[in-house]
Structures are given as structure tokens and as C-alpha cells.
Amino acid sequence: MTNMKTEEFLWVEKYRPKTIDDCVLPDNLKKTFQDIVESGEMQNLLLAGGPGCGKTTVAKALCNQLGSDYITINCSEEGNIDTLRTTIREFASTVSLSEQKKVVILDEFDYSNANSTQPALRGFIEEFSRNCRFVLTCNYKNRIIQPLHSRCTVIDFKFDKSDRLKLMPKFMYALQQILSKEDIDYDERVIAKLISRHAPDWRRILNECQRYSVGGDIDVGVLTETGDVRIGELVGFLKDKNFTSVRKWVNDNIHNDQTVIFRKIYDSLYEKMEPLSIPSAVLILADYQYKAAFVADAEINLTACLTTIMMECDFK
Numbered sequence: 001m002t003n004m005k006t007e008e009f010l011w012v013e014k015y016r017p018k019t020i021d022d023c024v025l026p027d028n029l030k031k032t033f034q035d036i037v038e039s040g041e042m043q044n045l046l047l048a049g050g051p052g053c054g055k056t057t058v059a060k061a062l063c064n065q066l067g068s069d070y071i072t073i074n075c076s077e078e079g080n081i082d083t084l085r086t087t088i089r090e091f092a093s094t095v096s097l098s099e100q101k102k103v104v105i106l107d108e109f110d111y112s113n114a115n116s117t118q119p120a121l122r123g124f125i126e127e128f129s130r131n132c133r134f135v136l137t138c139n140y141k142n143r144i145i146q147p148l149h150s151r152c153t154v155i156d157f158k159f160d161k162s163d164r165l166k167l168m169p170k171f172m173y174a175l176q177q178i179l180s181k182e183d184i185d186y187d188e189r190v191i192a193k194l195i196s197r198h199a200p201d202w203r204r205i206l207n208e209c210q211r212y213s214v215g216g217d218i219d220v221g222v223l224t225e226t227g228d229v230r231i232g233e234l235v236g237f238l239k240d241k242n243f244t245s246v247r248k249w250v251n252d253n254i255h256n257d258q259t260v261i262f263r264k265i266y267d268s269l270y271e272k273m274e275p276l277s278i279p280s281a282v283l284i285l286a287d288y289q290y291k292a293a294f295v296a297d298a299e300i301n302l303t304a305c306l307t308t309i310m311m312e313c314d315f316k
Contacts, residue, residue, distance in 0.1 A: 011210045012203050015178050020061050023054055024170045024202065026163040032155060033058055037065045042103055042133045044125060046149060048141035049157025050259070052203030055137040059105045062135075069096050070103035076111040084120050092124065092132040102132045110138035110293065118145045125151050140293065159200045171195045175205065184209075185217035204257070231264045235272045238306065239315035246310060250303050258298060262289045265309075277313035284308050 017023045020033045036043060042062060047055040056072070063070040071091050073083060088104055096102045112118055122145075125134055136152065138144055159167070172195060179186050191209070198204045209218055230253070237245040253261065262285055269278050288305035295301040 011178060011182070011206045015174075015206070016057055017061055018064050020058065020065065023058055023061060024167055024174060024200075025054060025058075025157075026159060026167070029155070029157065033062060036062060040066065042066055042068055042101055042135075044133050044152045045135045046141060046144060046152040046154045047135065047137045047157065048154065049139070050201065051139060051257075052198075052201035052205075053157045053159065054200070054202065055157055056105065056107050059103075059135040059137060063103050063105070066100050067098045068100040068103045068133075069098060070105055072105040072107055074107045075117075076108040080113065081116045081120055084117060084124060088124060092128040096131060103135060104132060105135045105137070107137050108139070109136040110140045110143035114143065114145055118148060122147045122151065143293075157200075164199055168192075168195060168199065171199055171202065171205070174202075175209065178206070179209065179213075179218065182213065184213045187219050190220050191218060201257070231268050234265070234306070235268060235315060238310045238313075239272075241310055243307065243310070246306050247303055250299055250306065254299050254302065258292045258302065259289070261302065262292070262305075272315055274314040274316060277315075281309055281313050284312070 020030060020037055023030065023033075025033075045059070047059065049055055060070070060072070062068075071087070073087065078087075092102060092104060094102075106112070106121070109118075112121075121134070125148075134152070136144065136148065141149070141154065141156075172192060175191055175195065176186075176188075179191070194208065195205055198208070212218060230249070234246070234249050237249060266282070266285055269281055273281060284305060288301060288308075292298060292301055
């Protein structure tokens with residue numbers, strides 16, 4: 001469970017929505033979860049989508065509204081077979097304190113081992129079906145074995161451009177409420193730009209605001225702190241095979257979302273790279289983006305990716 005001191009300090013925990021109605025979601029997604037609440041019965045769920053878009057918040061809100069006893073396990077830290085054999089079995093096998101079935105939330109389940117932990121969970125879902133449900137969250141549902149897909153209701157957290165535009169005012173209102181409660185002065189145009197830049201990653205928006213707000217206000221500086229990825233500058237370093245500058249670029253930009261960095265590099269290929277080198281660059285990017293979800297040091301992984309591109313690809 002989340003440490004109480006953490007809940008009191010981190011805005012993402014302190015202001016985590018307690019009900020589905022309070023969650024900022026596209027209408028079709030919200031209706032799906034409201035239907036579950038109205039049914040009065042939790043299902044086995046696989047919630048898939050990008051980071052910070054509300055998967056864990058929804059899982060906890062469902063448990064709160066249904067009155068279910070639940071535990072949350074972060075599989076990126078403790079998603080091994082021993083955890084299933086001890087923590088989950090111990091929790092799932094005991095009688096619930098409420099009339100509802102108990103719920104095990106397995107956060108970031110795509111980090112768990114597909115050859116041991118995931119097949120074991122398949123058996124647990126069946127073994128404890130009478131008194132326990134499982135909610136899996138993941139960024140990449142293709143990393144979850146198919147037998148688990150078939151045992152869960154799979155729900156994709158998709159936010160297309162029209163969804164993002166509709167949700168902007170709701171994100172804005174929620175952030176303004178939090179900043180007011182925290183007694184933080186802010187420039188409306190700045191936080192609107194911040195939301196536009198990072199939505200629907202609400203966690204990133206809140207974390208950036210909290211990190212910058214130590215000075216007592218939110219001004220244009222927060223946009224510089226979370227600045228755009230400078231791809232043009234990077235391409236120049238790669239073309240010149242200037243490893244020292246590439247490494248410094250990585251150090252300066254590592255605070256940005258890794259997915260955004262890989263995507264911006266990909267988008268620049270056709271303009272900046274010789275046509276014959278583009279297929280190789282795509283394969284390199286795909287390989288290192290996959291590894292980014294598992295590596296212990298993201299900076300080393302990104303540096304290795306860029307170094308490989310620098311050595312194997314030709315630029316215009």
C-alpha cells in the first residue's frame with residue numbers, strides 16, 4: 001500500500017480522484033467504468049495505455065466505489081514469481097472484510113516475466129475466482145501473454161486529438177483547484193501550455209508543477225524546465241559523429257519522456273537522413289525503445305541508441 005507520508009507530500013497521491021466521476025477521461029471510457037460500478041461487480045481487467053493517463057487511478061476508484069478490499073503491487077519493483085506465491089496468495093486466500101470480492105491491482109504488469117510470473121497468474125485467476133479479482137495495468141499490452149488477455153476484459157486508454165481537446169478544460173480546472181489549495185500563484189497561459197504539451201499524462205503535469213512550485217509560483221520558467229526536445233541540434237552532433245556532444249545532449253534532455261524522444265527522432269528521419277539509412281535507423285529505434293521499458297539506467301540506453309545510429313547511419 002502507499003505510504004501515508006508519501007500520500008501527504010506527493011500531489012499525484014494527495015489529489016488522486018476517489019471516484020470514476022472525478023477521473024478526467026473520454027466519455028466512452030468513463031461510461032465503461034461507470035457501468036462496472038453500477039453493476040456492483042468487479043471484473044478481471046487489463047487496462048492498457050500510456051504513462052500517467054489514469055489506469056491505476058481508475059483501478060483504485062473502482063475498488064473504492066465498490067467497497068472492495070484491495071492491494072496494489074508495483075510489478076516494476078516486485079513483479080516476480082515469489083511475490084505471487086506469497087503476497088498475492090496470502091491476500092487472495094483470506095476472507096474479505098466486505099461483501100465484495102477482493103481485488104489485486106498489479107501495476108505495470110508488462111514488467112513481469114512472461115515465462116514465469118505471467119503464466120502463474122493465469123492459474124491464480126482461476127484458483128481464486130470465487131473471492132478475488134485481478135486488475136492488470138500496462139503501457140504495452142502486447143507484452144502480456146495471450147492467455148491473460150482472454151481471462152480479462154481488455155480496455156485501451158486511447159486519447160485521440162478530439163478527446164484531448166475536449167478534456168483540456170477539465171485538466172485546466174483540476175489543476176487550478178490544486179494550485180489554489182496549495183496556495184501557489186500561477187499564470188493561466190503557462191499552465192494551459194503545460195497541459196497542452198503533456199496531456200493526457202496527468203501525472204507528468206502534476207509532478208512538473210509540484211517540482212517547479214517550490215519557489216511559490218508557476219511562471220513561464222516551468223516550460224523551460226520541461227523544455228522541448230531539441231532534435232535539430234542532436235542531428236548535427238550525430239552527423240559530425242561528435243560523441244561528446246551527443247552524450248551531453250542526452251544528459252540535458254534525459255528528464256523528457258523517453259517515448260517523446262524516440263518519436264521525435266523517428267519523425268526527423270526522412271528530412272535529416274539519407275534514404276538508404278532510414279530502415280536501419282527505424283530498427284535501431286524500435287530495439288532501444290523496447291529496451292527502455294526494462295533497463296536500469298535510461299541515460300545509458302539512450303546514449304547507446306544514439307551512438308549506434310551515429311555509427312551505422314548517414315545523414316544529409
